Amino acid sequence: MFVSITTDHRSLINSLSELGISSGSNPIVSLSEFTYKKGKTIYIESEPAEYVYQVRKGAVRTCKLLSDGRRQIGAFHLPGDIFGLENGGVHRFRAEAIIQTAVRLIRRQHLETVAENDAVVWRTLLSLTTNNLQHAEDHMLLLERKTALERVAAFLHEMDERLTAADVISLPMSRRDIADYLGLTVETVSRAVSQLHTDGVLDFIGNTQREIVILDRQRLASLDLQS
Amino acid sequence: MFVSITTDHRSLINSLSELGISSGSNPIVSLSEFTYKKGKTIYIESEPAEYVYQVRKGAVRTCKLLSDGRRQIGAFHLPGDIFGLENGGVHRFRAEAIIQTAVRLIRRQHLETVAENDAVVWRTLLSLTTNNLQHAEDHMLLLERKTALERVAAFLHEMDERLTAADVISLPMSRRDIADYLGLTVETVSRAVSQLHTDGVLDFIGNTQREIVILDRQRLASLDLQS
DNA sequence: CGACATATTGATATCCATCAAACCGGGTGG
DNA sequence: CCACCCGGTTTGATGGATATCAATATGTCG
Numbered sequence: 001m002f003v004s005i006t007t008d009h010r011s012l013i014n015s016l017s018e019l020g021i022s023s024g025s026n027p028i029v030s031l032s033e034f035t036y037k038k039g040k041t042i043y044i045e046s047e048p049a050e051y052v053y054q055v056r057k058g059a060v061r062t063c064k065l066l067s068d069g070r071r072q073i074g075a076f077h078l079p080g081d082i083f084g085l086e087n088g089g090v091h092r093f094r095a096e097a098i099i100q101t102a103v104r105l106i107r108r109q110h111l112e113t114v115a116e117n118d119a120v121v122w123r124t125l126l127s128l129t130t131n132n133l134q135h136a137e138d139h140m141l142l143l144e145r146k147t148a149l150e151r152v153a154a155f156l157h158e159m160d161e162r163l164t165a166a167d168v169i170s171l172p173m174s175r176r177d178i179a180d181y182l183g184l185t186v187e188t189v190s191r192a193v194s195q196l197h198t199d200g201v202l203d204f205i206g207n208t209q210r211e212i213v214i215l216d217r218q219r220l221a222s223l224d225l226q227s
Numbered sequence: 228m229f230v231s232i233t234t235d236h237r238s239l240i241n242s243l244s245e246l247g248i249s250s251g252s253n254p255i256v257s258l259s260e261f262t263y264k265k266g267k268t269i270y271i272e273s274e275p276a277e278y279v280y281q282v283r284k285g286a287v288r289t290c291k292l293l294s295d296g297r298r299q300i301g302a303f304h305l306p307g308d309i310f311g312l313e314n315g316g317v318h319r320f321r322a323e324a325i326i327q328t329a330v331r332l333i334r335r336q337h338l339e340t341v342a343e344n345d346a347v348v349w350r351t352l353l354s355l356t357t358n359n360l361q362h363a364e365d366h367m368l369l370l371e372r373k374t375a376l377e378r379v380a381a382f383l384h385e386m387d388e389r390l391t392a393a394d395v396i397s398l399p400m401s402r403r404d405i406a407d408y409l410g411l412t413v414e415t416v417s418r419a420v421s422q423l424h425t426d427g428v429l430d431f432i433g434n435t436q437r438e439i440v441i442l443d444r445q446r447l448a449s450l451d452l453q454s
Numbered sequence: 455c456g457a458c459a460t461a462t463t464g465a466t467a468t469c470c471a472t473c474a475a476a477c478c479g480g481g482t483g484g
Numbered sequence: 485c486c487a488c489c490c491g492g493t494t495t496g497a498t499g500g501a502t503a504t505c506a507a508t509a510t511g512t513c514g
Contacts, residue, residue: 067452070372074364087357092364115349119342122349129356130314136363137301137319143370144410145297148470175493183371185471190494207479209493225294375502402461412503417462434511436461455514462509469503477494484487 033104036097042084044094049086051105055079058101059172062093063180073181075135076173078162082128099172143183146225151182152192153223156202160214171210196220260331263324269311271321276313278332282306285328286399289320290407300408302362303400305389309355326399370410373452378409379419380450383429387441398437423447 033056036042042053045064053060060077074093077083084095089108115121142154155178159169171178175186182189193209196202201219205211214220260283263269269280272291280287287304301320304310310322316335342348369381382405386396398405402413409416420436423429428446432438441447 064368066368066372072368072371074367087354092361116346119344119349122342122346122353126349126353126356127314129353129360133356133360133363134319136360136367140301140363140367140370141291141293141299143367144299144407145293174491180371186493187472187495188470191470194494209478401459413461414463414504415502418502421462436510457514458512460509460511462507464507465505467502467504470499470501472499473497475494475496478492480490480492482487482489484485 031104031106033102035100035102038097038099040097042095042097042103043091045091047091049084049089049091050108051084052082052108052111053084053095054104055081055083056102056104059098060095060101060103061098061173061177061181062095064093071180072183073177074139075132076177076181085125085128085132087129098177148182148184148188149192149195150223150225151184152178152189153196153201153220155182156196156212156214157220157224160217160220167213168205169212169214171212260329262327262329265324265326267324269322269324269330270318272318274318276311276316276318277335278311279309279335279338280311280322281331281333282308282310283329283331286325287322287328287330288325288400288404288408289322291320298407299410300404301366302359303404303408312352312355312359314356325404375409375411375415376419376422377450377452378411379405379416380423380428380447382409383423383439383441384447384451387444387447394440395432396439396441398439402436 036058042060043049055077057079060081060083061073062075062077062083063071063073065071075083076098077095084091085108086092111121111125115125142151146154156169159171163169173181175189178184179186179189184192193202197204199219201214201216203213203215205213263285269287270276282304284306287308287310288300289302289304289310290298290300292298302310303325304322311318312335313319338348338352342352369378373381383396386398390396400408402416405411406413406416411419420429424431426446428441428443430440430442432440
């Protein structure tokens with residue numbers, strides 16, 4: 001049920017590169033790189049959205065904080081993903097590096113200028129936003145109508161699809177991050193994972209609890225029920 | 228916390244009209260009207276998205292059905308609102324008329340053609356999609372982190388803002404619709420409304436339970452906590 | 455008026471949050 | 485190298501919010 005955001009996102013910076021605005025006249029301003037240490041903030045809510053980012057390495061979470069301390073994670077961004085694209089010119093979420101993370105960034109201003117006369121860029125921007133929308137819609141369904149076990153299964157299913165590189169799912173985010181993403185508590189997430197373990201759906205690798213192997217993809221997918 | 232989707236949406240068809248594609252050469256094909264009786268389906272999931280709609284009168288719900296019968300309502304669309312705009316060419320939700328409803332519709336194809344060379348249309352499309360995204364994000368927050376009373380308060384607050392016409396909020400949708408929008412059951416919604424009533428936050432008008440007057444806007448807003 | 459849908463209210467069950475404690479791995483400093 | 489601490493995780497016990505089940509009330513439409 002989760003959208004592969006990655007696919008189309010890659011194409012933005014690619015297409016921008018093709019358009020010659022990337023490493024053209026001024027590579028430092030127009031398309032530069034930056035790294036963030038674990039836990040560091042990339043931007044905060046209501047900050048002017050000066051840049052659009054692409055994850056090159058690591059992982060990023062975008063989240064909101066409520067007045068009473070509750071936290072909502074809207075999405076996780078993995079290598080290849082684009083984030084920080086806003087329409088109103090102001091960030092509606094806060095972005096933080098979950099682990100050591102490297103990003104590429106483009107001045108928003110450049111996009112606007114180039115887009116003005118180019119349908120390809122417009123189409124790409126719209127496509128990116130639509131993918132975000134689709135992810136949000138799927139996530140709404142999860143939050144509205146699914147049990148704790150179904151949510152965790154859906155999360156693992158999503159990660160399994162997005163981290164297809166290896167057999168082992170190496171989760172960069174903590175149980176707390178997962179809980180805040182799924183609208184659950186740490187304890188409930190832990191219990192759900194444990195149950196999936198004892199049910200033989202997954203297994204742990206190594207001594208840390210963040211390296212997971214899916215043993216029974218079919219059962220996992222059956223828990224992540226579709227619309 | 229809810230976005231006024233209406234504002235920017237009006238401008239799409241206005242700007243399209245200004246562009247001369249509305250009642251220009253072929254008014255019947257390019258910009259026509261249609262009415263749906265209460266409960267009638269406007270389009271279903273995975274149907275090709277041939278048209279974009281604007282509500283003129285009445286109310287529309289867009290929803291998804293899960294395999295086990297659970298239903299999620301993604302949004303309510305009131306007069307002025309645009310709905311049915313998809314990027315992938317296929318509807319991801321089902322749209323149904325809640326009450327007797329009149330819509331205007333535009334062929335998606337026309338948008339594409341005109342947009343191709345016109346930044347204004349692109350900007351409008353992007354803006355519409357961004358508004359939808361923002362609504363979805365706010366709704367995610369609600370579903371992830373709010374209690375039943377907070378959700379119902381947020382819903383009434385949203386409706387109060389969108390139906391500013393009169394003092395009386397005349398809800399077109401049933402308790403079931405509200406429940407499926409908020410991720411609650413009918414009973415819980417009913418109990419929450421009753422509590423707001425006994426607490427003196429709102430009052431009912433007439434003999435139906437769908438005509439509501441907000442007595443204490445401040446307290447209602449205080450329940451609809453912000454990020 | 456009667457039948458049916460919609461809404462409210464009540465009683466109970468269930469899932470998940472909360473509170474609490476133990477566990478584990480990694481880092482630090484003696 | 486080991487003792488200690490500390491953040492993250494797991495596991496257990498309990499309570500509470502909401503779902504579920506059931507009954508009543510109210511409104512609508514024929």
